[in-house]
Amino acid sequence: MDHASPMTRWLKGLALTLVVIFFMFPILWIVLMSFQTNETILRMPPSVVFTPTLENYQALITGKLVSSAGVLEIQFMRNLMNSVILSVCSVALSLLLGVPAAYAFARHKFRGSEDIAFTLLSFRFAPPLLVLLPLALYFQDLGLANTYIGLIWVYQLICLPLILWIVRGYFEDISPDVEHAYRLAGHSWFSTFRRIALPLAGPGIAAAGLLAFIFAWNNFVFALVLASADKQPVTVGALAFVTASGIQYGQIAAGIVLSIAPTLALALYAQRYLVEGLSLGAVKG
Amino acid sequence: MSAPALELDRVSKIYGAKAARPVRAVDAVSMSVAKGEIVALLGSSGCGKTSTLRMVAGFETVSEGAVRIAGREVNRVAPAKRNVAMAFEGYSLYPPLTVRENIAFALKSARLPREEVARRVAEIAHLLEIEPILDRYPASISGGQQQRASLGRALIREADLHLLDEPMGQLEPALRALLRGRIKHFVKERGLTAVLVTHDQTEANALADRIAVMEGGVLQQFASPAELKDRPANLFTGTFIGEPPMNVFQAQARAEGDALRLGLGEGVALDYPAAGFEPAVRETILKRGRVTLGVRPHAVRLDPAGAPAEVAANQWLGDQSHIAASFAGGTLVTVEHDRARLRPGDRIGVRFEPADLHVFDGETGAALSHGGRAA
Ligand SMILES: Nc1ncnc2c1ncn2[C@@H]1O[C@H](COP(=O)(O)OP(=O)(O)OP(=O)(O)O)[C@@H](O)[C@H]1O
Ligand SMILES: [Mg+2]
Numbered sequence: 001m002d003h004a005s006p007m008t009r010w011l012k013g014l015a016l017t018l019v020v021i022f023f024m025f026p027i028l029w030i031v032l033m034s035f036q037t038n039e040t041i042l043r044m045p046p047s048v049v050f051t052p053t054l055e056n057y058q059a060l061i062t063g064k065l066v067s068s069a070g071v072l073e074i075q076f077m078r079n080l081m082n083s084v085i086l087s088v089c090s091v092a093l094s095l096l097l098g099v100p101a102a103y104a105f106a107r108h109k110f111r112g113s114e115d116i117a118f119t120l121l122s123f124r125f126a127p128p129l130l131v132l133l134p135l136a137l138y139f140q141d142l143g144l145a146n147t148y149i150g151l152i153w154v155y156q157l158i159c160l161p162l163i164l165w166i167v168r169g170y171f172e173d174i175s176p177d178v179e180h181a182y183r184l185a186g187h188s189w190f191s192t193f194r195r196i197a198l199p200l201a202g203p204g205i206a207a208a209g210l211l212a213f214i215f216a217w218n219n220f221v222f223a224l225v226l227a228s229a230d231k232q233p234v235t236v237g238a239l240a241f242v243t244a245s246g247i248q249y250g251q252i253a254a255g256i257v258l259s260i261a262p263t264l265a266l267a268l269y270a271q272r273y274l275v276e277g278l279s280l281g282a283v284k285g
Numbered sequence: 286m287s288a289p290a291l292e293l294d295r296v297s298k299i300y301g302a303k304a305a306r307p308v309r310a311v312d313a314v315s316m317s318v319a320k321g322e323i324v325a326l327l328g329s330s331g332c333g334k335t336s337t338l339r340m341v342a343g344f345e346t347v348s349e350g351a352v353r354i355a356g357r358e359v360n361r362v363a364p365a366k367r368n369v370a371m372a373f374e375g376y377s378l379y380p381p382l383t384v385r386e387n388i389a390f391a392l393k394s395a396r397l398p399r400e401e402v403a404r405r406v407a408e409i410a411h412l413l414e415i416e417p418i419l420d421r422y423p424a425s426i427s428g429g430q431q432q433r434a435s436l437g438r439a440l441i442r443e444a445d446l447h448l449l450d451e452p453m454g455q456l457e458p459a460l461r462a463l464l465r466g467r468i469k470h471f472v473k474e475r476g477l478t479a480v481l482v483t484h485d486q487t488e489a490n491a492l493a494d495r496i497a498v499m500e501g502g503v504l505q506q507f508a509s510p511a512e513l514k515d516r517p518a519n520l521f522t523g524t525f526i527g528e529p530p531m532n533v534f535q536a537q538a539r540a541e542g543d544a545l546r547l548g549l550g551e552g553v554a555l556d557y558p559a560a561g562f563e564p565a566v567r568e569t570i571l572k573r574g575r576v577t578l579g580v581r582p583h584a585v586r587l588d589p590a591g592a593p594a595e596v597a598a599n600q601w602l603g604d605q606s607h608i609a610a611s612f613a614g615g616t617l618v619t620v621e622h623d624r625a626r627l628r629p630g631d632r633i634g635v636r637f638e639p640a641d642l643h644v645f646d647g648e649t650g651a652a653l654s655h656g657g658r659a660a
Contacts, residue, residue, distance in 0.1 A: 177377030180344050183364045184371055185391035
């Protein structure tokens with residue numbers, strides 16, 4: 001890498017720039033849109049020169065959508081809060097269940113353990129709609145429809161397999177003899193798990209948790225089918241912007257900015273873990 | 286009489302017992318290690334040495350039989366409660382801790398006073414020549430250094446039993462030889478009991494009071510180094526122990542008057558007068574008919590009047606000559622301590638004294654006689 005010619009370096013730089021522009025441009029455009037009114041957004045020809053306005057954000061935060069047809073109540077902040085509650089709780093539950101399970105699958109091979117682990121992974125491949133409709137009926141009967149608990153339960157379909165498989169790879173990477181040595185020094189199986197295995201797999205667990213958080217945050221269909229307005233996350237709540245009087249582009253943009261902000265911040269903060277966690281998961285899984 | 290430090294009672298390890306093809310890695314091994322004794326498990330790769338140690342330490346379940354440590358059956362006792370220390374075959378240092386902390390770990394867990402811990406770490410580090418790396422992290426030291434660090438971590442403890450799985454496999458011969466002596470002294474001085482796994486006969490001979498030779502999961506013989514060499518229990522131990530390996534020939538025994546005639550291939554026959562063998566042994570050999578003869582290379586005598594052989598190669602190793610000769614349809618190796626002036630193609634005569642002759646059953650390989658006396 002170090003001895004690459006200036007030409008290759010330049011080309012590489014160019015390629016990277018193109019990729020970054022390709023992926024970042026929509027985000028940039030949306031950020032710009034969020035500071036404009038519907039009129040400036042829709043003018044022809046489009047232009048990047050405009051007087052920024054905080055109107056859109058104001059409308060979202062106060063929950064009053066002012067349009068030509070009148071004032072519409074929306075619950076964007078409530079949706080955002082729901083997203084936070086659902087994602088955080090689902091990931092927390094998944095970590096609680098998935099990390100010990102991953103350890104068990106990594107360390108104790110028993111008959112059928114591979115099959116069970118694979119079955120859990122296969123939840124990720126199944127088309128969600130296939131399970132959702134029957135699930136919706138059951139949830140109605142059980143009284144779980146439109147509850148946080150019910151949604152968090154269903155979100156385990158997203159988070160648990162992810163955490164299980166990524167973290168398992170990390171545990172498998174730790175030499176069992178490290179743990180054995182610790183146990184011989186007079187420690188129980190559980191304290192070995194807590195004091196040796198968990199800290200060594202720490203980065204992997206963090207990466208898996210973050211990924212699971214992002215997936216949970218971005219989920220749409222589960223909440224669409226199983227939750228009504230007061231439990232809906234932003235992904236579903238954003239539908240409210242499509243109103244009878246037209247589409248409120250500025251407000252949608254502001255909504256998008258607000259809703260991707262947490263995941264974006266998390267992803268940037270934990271970039272290194274994410275890449276490690278993802279590539280390891282890919283190799284191991 | 287106090288109970289042996291370790292007792293294996295017909296212990297077996299079967300991997301994948303319910304799978305299509307179970308592996309019997311250890312097969313009904315029985316042995317007993319006295320307190321203060323050093324025992325070496327010697328055998329080729331995959332013969333079940335590590336599996337045996339792991340059952341003793343408690344990381345593998347015992348499929349059959351019983352493991353007793355200091356008289357207590359431990360089949361179902363957690364590793365933490367067995368009071369056993371182990372140096373692992375792979376490296377097993379805890380990465381976030383320095384070498385010093387790794388070695389001191391068990392003592393700290395046992396809440397020993399700080400000065401005592403420091404003193405013992407220093408002693409061990411000196412013993413194993415790892416003082417310069419005490420404050421480094423496992424990831425930044427060499428394989429041999431990691432191995433010594435994990436050996437140190439095992440030796441520093443005062444356990445009922447020390448299990449050392451190839452503790453010096455990664456070291457160069459000179460350092461190995463040095464550490465062998467030191468470790469033996471250390472273990473003996475403290476009256477520790479150690480079971481050591483090794484591939485290296487020299488190491489087993491130098492360190493161990495008794496050696497357990499294993500093959501295919503089966504304990505072949507458990508005896509002192511001298512006994513293994515002089516009185517191998519079967520053909521496997523006979524050929525496995527000793528460097529260069531024992532010469533082996535198929536022979537047909539029959540009586541020639543009073544003498545015992547052992548017919549080898551290509552018309553070569555060795556005649557031994559009745560005095561060379563105990564009458565009962567002679568009887569047994571004659572009854573078997575087909576036997577296998579074993580002669581250690583050091584015991585082959587060059588004698589122009591002996592049976593004819595033709596030199597195939599002559600290697601001077603700096604302190605001894607290894608001469609390979611074709612003899613009775615096979616190859617015979619002999620060791621001479623002077624630089625023998627023999628070239629390929631030279632004709633020589635060889636002779637085996639009855640006292641040097643090992644006779645094994647031609648079918649089962651069980652030893653029949655050593656030096657003319659019953660095995
Ligand atoms: N977990 C396992 N599952 C199945 N088979 C195993 C397992 N561990 C070991 N074996 C098999 O059991 C046999 C004995 O293995 P073991 O590790 O005890 O050999 P070893 O004598 O220590 O060899 P080496 O000198 O190479 O370390 C081998 O054939 C091995 O393939
Ligand atoms: Mg081994």
